Amino acid sequence: MATQFFGDTAVLTGRTLRHVTRSVDTIITTAIMPIALMLMFVYVFGGAIDTGSTKYINYMLPGILLITIASGISYTAFRLFMDMTSGIFERFQSMPIARSGVLWAHVLTSMVANVISLVIVVGVAFLMGFRSGAGVPAWLGVAGILLLFTLALTWIAVIPGLSAGSVEGASVFSYPLIFLPFLSSAFVPTATMPGPVRWFAENQPVTSIVNTIRNLFTEQPVGNDIWIALAWCAGILVVAYGFALVTYRRKIA
Amino acid sequence: MTARPNTGPAIRVQGLEKSYGELKVLRGVDFDVAPGSIFALLGSNGAGKTTVVRILATLLKADAGTASVNGFDVATQPSDVRELISLTGQFAAVDEILSGRENLVLIAKLRHLKDPGAIADDLLRRFSLTDAGARRVSTYSGGMRRRLDIAMSLIGNPPVIFLDEPTTGLDPEARLEVWETVKGLAGRGTSVLLTTQTLDEAEQLADRIAILHQGRIIVNGTLAELKQLLPPAEVEYVEKQPTLEDVFLAVVGSKK
Numbered sequence: 196m197a198t199q200f201f202g203d204t205a206v207l208t209g210r211t212l213r214h215v216t217r218s219v220d221t222i223i224t225t226a227i228m229p230i231a232l233m234l235m236f237v238y239v240f241g242g243a244i245d246t247g248s249t250k251y252i253n254y255m256l257p258g259i260l261l262i263t264i265a266s267g268i269s270y271t272a273f274r275l276f277m278d279m280t281s282g283i284f285e286r287f288q289s290m291p292i293a294r295s296g297v298l299w300a301h302v303l304t305s306m307v308a309n310v311i312s313l314v315i316v317v318g319v320a321f322l323m324g325f326r327s328g329a330g331v332p333a334w335l336g337v338a339g340i341l342l343l344f345t346l347a348l349t350w351i352a353v354i355p356g357l358s359a360g361s362v363e364g365a366s367v368f369s370y371p372l373i374f375l376p377f378l379s380s381a382f383v384p385t386a387t388m389p390g391p392v393r394w395f396a397e398n399q400p401v402t403s404i405v406n407t408i409r410n411l412f413t414e415q416p417v418g419n420d421i422w423i424a425l426a427w428c429a430g431i432l433v434v435a436y437g438f439a440l441v442t443y444r445r446k447i448a
Numbered sequence: 449m450t451a452r453p454n455t456g457p458a459i460r461v462q463g464l465e466k467s468y469g470e471l472k473v474l475r476g477v478d479f480d481v482a483p484g485s486i487f488a489l490l491g492s493n494g495a496g497k498t499t500v501v502r503i504l505a506t507l508l509k510a511d512a513g514t515a516s517v518n519g520f521d522v523a524t525q526p527s528d529v530r531e532l533i534s535l536t537g538q539f540a541a542v543d544e545i546l547s548g549r550e551n552l553v554l555i556a557k558l559r560h561l562k563d564p565g566a567i568a569d570d571l572l573r574r575f576s577l578t579d580a581g582a583r584r585v586s587t588y589s590g591g592m593r594r595r596l597d598i599a600m601s602l603i604g605n606p607p608v609i610f611l612d613e614p615t616t617g618l619d620p621e622a623r624l625e626v627w628e629t630v631k632g633l634a635g636r637g638t639s640v641l642l643t644t645q646t647l648d649e650a651e652q653l654a655d656r657i658a659i660l661h662q663g664r665i666i667v668n669g670t671l672a673e674l675k676q677l678l679p680p681a682e683v684e685y686v687e688k689q690p691t692l693e694d695v696f697l698a699v700v701g702s703k704k
Contacts, residue, residue, distance in 0.1 A: 199560075206557045214545050282541035286600075289505040291530040292558050448505060 200293035207287070207300035214274055215308045225312040228373075229263040230319050237323060237381060244383055249413065252325045256317075257408035258381020261401060262373055263316050264309050264345050268352040269369035271305035275356030276365035279446075288447050298353060298443065300306045305349040306342065313341060327412040336411050340421075343428040344404060350435035358443045369406065381405045400427035456519055458483040458608050458639035459504065463513035466499050473499045475663035476513065481656075483607075486630065486640040488636055488654035490647060495660045497643035498538060500613045504641070505535040517608050534606040538613050540597040542585050548572065548596050549581040552603065559604040571599040575629070591622025609633060611642045615649060620693045621700065627652055 215221065233255070278284040278297075282325035287297045317325075318339035329337070351368070359365035376382070378392065386391050396402055403423040410417045459481035466474040481487040491497050498683045502508040504515055506526040514521060520528040535541075543551050549568045556564035572581045575595045585593065593612065601609055611630065615623040630653050633640055644650055650657045651671055658668040667674060690698075 202560075203558060206554065210543065210546065210554055213550075217545050259704055281544070282539045283536040283543055285502075285505075285537055286535060286541040287558070289530060289533065289535040290555075290558055291527060407641055 200296055203292045204296035204299045204303070207296050208303045211274060211300050211304035212307060214298075215304060215311075222308060222311055222315070225263065225267040225270065225308070226315040228266055228317075229259045229316050232262065233316070233320065233323065235260050240382075246384065249409075250324070250326075252323055253321060253327065253412060254409065255382050256320050256325055257405040257412070258301070258379065258401070259316060259320070259342065260313055260341060260375040260377050260408070261381070261404065263312050264341065264348055265369055265372035265375070267309040267312050268305060268348045268372075270308065270365040271301060271349055272352040272356035272359070272365045272368065273362065274304070275301050275353060276359050276362060280355060285447075294447075298439075301353065301356070302346070302349050306345055309345045309349075328414050329412050333411040333414065336417075336421075337408050340404060340407060340424060340428070343425070343432070347428050347435060349434035350432060350439050353439040354435065354442050357439070357446055375399065375420065376401050376405070379405055400424070400431065403427060453539055457481055458460070458485075459487070459515075459517055459641055461500065461504070461513070461515045464503065464510050465512040466496070466503065466508070466510050471664055472508070474513075477660065477665055479658050479665055479668055481639055481641055484634065484637045485655040486634045486642060486653050488650035488657045489641065489643045489660050490645070490650045490657055491643070491660035492645060496663050497660055498612055499640070500535075501535070501610045501643060503528075503628045505533060505610055506530055507535075513579065522546075528601060532606060533608045533610065534601040534604075536597055536601045536609065536614060538616065540590075540593040542593055542596050542600065544586040545584065546681070547582050547584055548577050548588070548592075551596060551600060555603045561604060567603060568684045571602065575599045575602050589622070590618055591625060594618060594622065594626055595629065598626065602633075606638075608639045608641070611640060613643055613645065616645070620696055 234251070236255055237252050239257070244251060246254040275298075278301075284297060288294055327333075351372075355365050355368045379385070379396050379399060381401060385396045385402065388396055403420045404427065406420040407417050407424045409415075410420065457480040459479075461480075462478050464474050465472070477496070477500060479487070479489075489497050489500060489647040499508065503510050504517065504522055506522050506529055514523070516522060517529045517532050520532070522529050543554070543609060547556065549572060552568035552571050553564040556567045561567060569578075569581075572578045575598070576697050577592060577596060577599070580588065580592060585596065588596065598611070598614065600612075614630065619624065627649070630642065631638060634655075642650075642653060654671070656668065657669055657674055658665045659667075667677065669677075
């Protein structure tokens with residue numbers, strides 16, 4: 196049974212990966228917005244933001260990476276939604292295969308597509324002068340946190356992908372997620388924000404994740420932030436996974 | 449697969465009920481489909497045909513009643529049922545981004561068959577899609593899409609096939625092609641449950657016809673039996689005008 200699950204999931208993942216490689220525009224669209232934001236913040240607003248001794252692009256890259264993921268998962272919801280409406284989802288569900296493999300294929304594809312977009316964005320950041328003295332373990336730590344964040348957000352994306360009534364509905368959920376880094380320590384130090392906004396910024400998940408990644412890049416101790424960041428990611432993952440499964444069961448008997 | 453000699457019907461539906469909130473879609477549906485026969489479920493839009501098919505295909509749970517395929521209960525033995533069936537839904541469930549051949553290979557792999565490529569090539573040939581095999585399905589016509597859809601359903605030779613309104617939305621020529629395909633299926637011993645909105649289609653294809661109306665089967669019999677229920681035919685002489693379909697087929701010079 197387990198070997199069948201892995202075999203079927205691999206075949207189905209191959210299928211959805213082809214959807215990504217054959218519509219390269221989705222990868223470019225995913226990467227282009229964060230890159231545009233990066234250009235604007237670094238070359239327009241950045242000069243007015245005081246980030247101490249840290250170069251501004253080094254300061255804001257972690258937030259840009261989270262925005263990249265948040266915009267990337269809207270395509271996960273889109274691809275799943277298209278499978279639901281085209282009937283191919285039902286075809287797979289009526290076949291003698293490991294049924295959950297269909298969902299996992301979308302989840303794995305989402306991970307791969309986001310990694311590609313992240314690599315592109317980091318590459319552009321390097322061209323714009325981003326530098327990090329971080330060693331291999333720190334880079335692995337950054338990759339691990341980004342992957343966990345992608346996985347958690349992907350399971351959020353599965354919910355509208357399964358249940359949306361229209362294409363717009365399937366992707367609109369990602370807008371607040373894209374916006375969340377602006378209300379965090381991602382672009383501006385939280386100390387400059389007025390009371391309630393500052394309280395929100397300091398206590399929402401993005402800030403702890405951004406701080407952790409930033410500290411890893413700048414070879415600073417990560418302190419408590421890494422545990423708060425991991426707790427947020429794990430918490431979001433568990434809750435989103437639970438809701439996604441409930442939605443799935445409601446759709447398919 | 450579990451080997452169990454099946455002497456009963458290929459499909460047995462008894463007292464099937466299903467409601468969506470207040471709306472009672474099925475109010476006690478009963479019918480049997482004999483092995484190797486084509487059974488047509490005839491009904492207008494919203495009669496509940498698709499609901500019956502979705503319950504049989506293990507995609508939806510019934511509120512009451514039982515349904516079985518080759519003796520396996522769809523509610524309690526769904527994975528056994530999935531080994532036996534193939535579903536061709538109301539809308540061609542094909543992957544638009546893959547090529548026709550890739551679609552076939554995908555299904556063959558999921559059914560764990562040896563040599564998926566050869567299976568795909570054979571089906572492309574049988575369904576006159578060889579030339580289009582390498583093209584993306586998004587470039588296919590409605591008829592080609594439907595043919596590919598049915599070809600995908602035949603992979604692994606499932607003994608029971610559900611065809612939910614297979615010709616809805618097709619032009620007359622494509623419809624004839626699908627009809628030929630379906631007739632061929634029954635010739636090979638496959639049991640087919642077909643839903644349709646047109647008596648014409650049921651008449652062309654089915655060994656037995658059941659009319660589903662307001663959630664119940666109101667008539668179930670062979671075409672001859674159904675015709676006896678109609679008022680006796682009166683002989684009248686009228687000039688037969690060609691239908692648009694006749695004109696269309698004459699003009700385009702269809703093979704039929």
